[in-house]
Each structure stands twice: as structure tokens, then as C-alpha cells.
Amino acid sequence: ATPMSIIVGVGKAAELGMLVRNGEALQGASKISHVLLDKTGTITLGKPSLNQIISCNSFEQSDILQMAASLEKDSEHPLAQAILNKAKAQQLTLQKIEQFHAHSGLGVSGILLADNNPSLSLFMGSEKLLAQHDIEIPLAIIEKANQLAQAGETPVYFAINNQLAGLFGISDPVRDDSIEAIRRLHNAGLKVVMVTGDAKETANAVAKLAGVDQVYARQLPQDKADVIKSLQKKGHKVAMCGDGINDAPALAQADVSFAIGTGTDVAMEAADITLMRDSLHSLADAIELSKATINNIK
Ligand code: ADP
Ligand code: MG
Numbered sequence: 001a002t003p004m005s006i007i008v009g010v011g012k013a014a015e016l017g018m019l020v021r022n023g024e025a026l027q028g029a030s031k032i033s034h035v036l037l038d039k040t041g042t043i044t045l046g047k048p049s050l051n052q053i054i055s056c057n058s059f060e061q062s063d064i065l066q067m068a069a070s071l072e073k074d075s076e077h078p079l080a081q082a083i084l085n086k087a088k089a090q091q092l093t094l095q096k097i098e099q100f101h102a103h104s105g106l107g108v109s110g111i112l113l114a115d116n117n118p119s120l121s122l123f124m125g126s127e128k129l130l131a132q133h134d135i136e137i138p139l140a141i142i143e144k145a146n147q148l149a150q151a152g153e154t155p156v157y158f159a160i161n162n163q164l165a166g167l168f169g170i171s172d173p174v175r176d177d178s179i180e181a182i183r184r185l186h187n188a189g190l191k192v193v194m195v196t197g198d199a200k201e202t203a204n205a206v207a208k209l210a211g212v213d214q215v216y217a218r219q220l221p222q223d224k225a226d227v228i229k230s231l232q233k234k235g236h237k238v239a240m241c242g243d244g245i246n247d248a249p250a251l252a253q254a255d256v257s258f259a260i261g262t263g264t265d266v267a268m269e270a271a272d273i274t275l276m277r278d279s280l281h282s283l284a285d286a287i288e289l290s291k292a293t294i295n296n297i298k
Helices: 004-015 023-028 039-043 061-072 078-089 127-132 139-150 178-187 200-210 221-233 245-253 265-270 280-297
Strands: 018-020 034-038 049-055 096-103 107-113 120-125 154-160 163-171 191-195 214-216 238-242 256-260 273-275
Touching (some): 004 018, 004 023, 004 280, 018 023, 023 256, 023 280, 034 221, 034 245, 034 280, 039 078, 039 191, 039 200, 039 238, 049 078, 061 078, 061 096, 061 107, 061 120, 061 154, 061 163, 078 163, 120 127, 139 163, 139 200, 178 200, 178 280, 191 200, 191 221, 214 221, 221 238, 221 245, 238 245, 245 256, 245 265, 256 265
Parallel strands (some): 034 191, 034 238, 238 256, 256 273
Antiparallel strands (some): 018 273, 120 154
């Protein structure tokens, strides 16, 4: 039978805006030594805005924005919203896309059907996505992307028919309260690690601001899970907190997993505990509560 104090703990958690799927999860949270945080939508707001478009190979800025927004309209990724918002503000009409495909942790692709024109193949995403399809990026553009990333922006590449057409600089601010919440995790004796699919320089800039101890960038969904596995092999108990489809394998691998409530359904289904408050303070609450609950059982 579940000890009374766990039942009390689950009830207390509900009061604090957490949905606990099982009491064991709450119990497990008291033993963890490392907490892994996703970046986009977890440490940051998840409400990115498009700051700049650098066009390449003499494409028009408004044309590439129109095509990029058309491609992104079926994406669930927060970055897609930034592009769609800008296209909407410029009153651009979206075009029809076929064979839309989301490459988890990498970007999106599809075929644009333009009236009276041959169809175009579109790719939008990270350097890795372009490399996978042998799309070359000129050195000057890579340098520009590094500059954006050092300022904390996410560089997103856009290619048409396997030729680079543009570079987008998208920024997503760190949540106001993430810095303080991460301090609370440190005070609870935890090592705080950030895992992200984003570029290395962007990840480092955000990590520095947020105050995390360690950073793993350019991580595909399975890589995030592997980081947890290797910590577990060393005998550590690991918690994971994320919001996206790309976090699902890591959420499943962690000893205790948390989903941010405004995130995707996939993340919430994979997590032990859903944080209804859109803040990392809720994660710190959960860990403090779990330590208190366990102390009651002992
Ligand atoms: P995070 O781990 O920070 O949540 P993701 O794994 O979701 O990041 O994404 C990693 C990278 O993949 C992004 O930084 C971006 O370069 C690219 N990416 C993913 N989805 C999209 C998309 N819909 N549009 C553009 N780029 C994308
Ligand atoms: Mg995310």
C-alpha cells in the first residue's frame, strides 16, 4: 500500500499545480542528484521572435520569408511560430506545401507547389539538417550564424532546391524566473545540466545567463536520453524536465520526469509529473516537496 505521506504529498503537489501520475515519482524525486533541463520552452519562454533575415544567392527577403512561413505552418515547434508571426505582420499569403516532414531536433522539409511554376524542395533548420542533405553553407554565412549564436540567437538555415537561400536569426528570451529557480535547484544540492538541439554557441550564451553547470548542445532526441543513461551508469539519479516531442526519449529514460504544462501532449504523456505552472520554480517546488514528503516517511 502507498504510505499515507505519499498520498498527502500527491495532494499537496496538486495544490501547487502539479499533476503527479504516481506516488513513486514523487518519492524518486527526493533521491536525484542531477537535473537535466531542455533549453527552448523550458529555460527560455518558448515564444521566440524573428529578429533578422539574411538572404543569400540573391533571393528576396520577402520571398524567402513567405516560403519559409508556408513550410512552417504545419510545424509544432516554437521556432515555427516566430516565422509565422513575422509573415502575418507583413501580410504575406501562405502557399501550399506537400510532403511536409518534421525532422525531430533538426528542422522541417517539404515541397512547395507554386502556381504555374515548377515545385520547389524546401529545407529549414539546423546546420546538421543541411549537412545531412549535402547543402553547402558559404563560410561567410557560417561566420554570420556564429555571431548570431554568440548573442544567444538561434541561427536557422533555409534552402531552396538544395541551395542556401537564407539565414534567420531567432531569439527566445530566458524566462524571468529561470535564473532564480535554477539557484533553488543548486541550493537543493543538485547539478543542473542543459541539453538542447540548438547550436553550441547559442546554448552556451543561454547557459551562462541561466547559470547552469554543464551544457550539451546539438543533441538529437536520442542523444538527450543517452546523456541520462551515462549519468545513471555512474550511479547517479537523474531528473529530466522538458516540453517538446524531442524530449520524449529523455523523459522516458530519466528516473523522474517533468513536463512543462504549456508544452506538447507528447511530453506530458511521457512525463511522471506535469507542471501546470509555466515556470521552473514549479520544478524546484516539486523537488523540495518530494524531499519533505520522504522525510515524513522515514
Ligand atoms: P531544443 O532542444 O532546444 O528544444 P530542438 O531539438 O527542438 O531544440 O531543435 C533543435 C534545432 O533544430 C533548433 O535549434 C533548430 O535549429 C532546428 N529546428 C527544429 N525544428 C525546427 C523548425 N520547425 N524550424 C526550424 N528549425 C527547427
Ligand atoms: Mg524544447
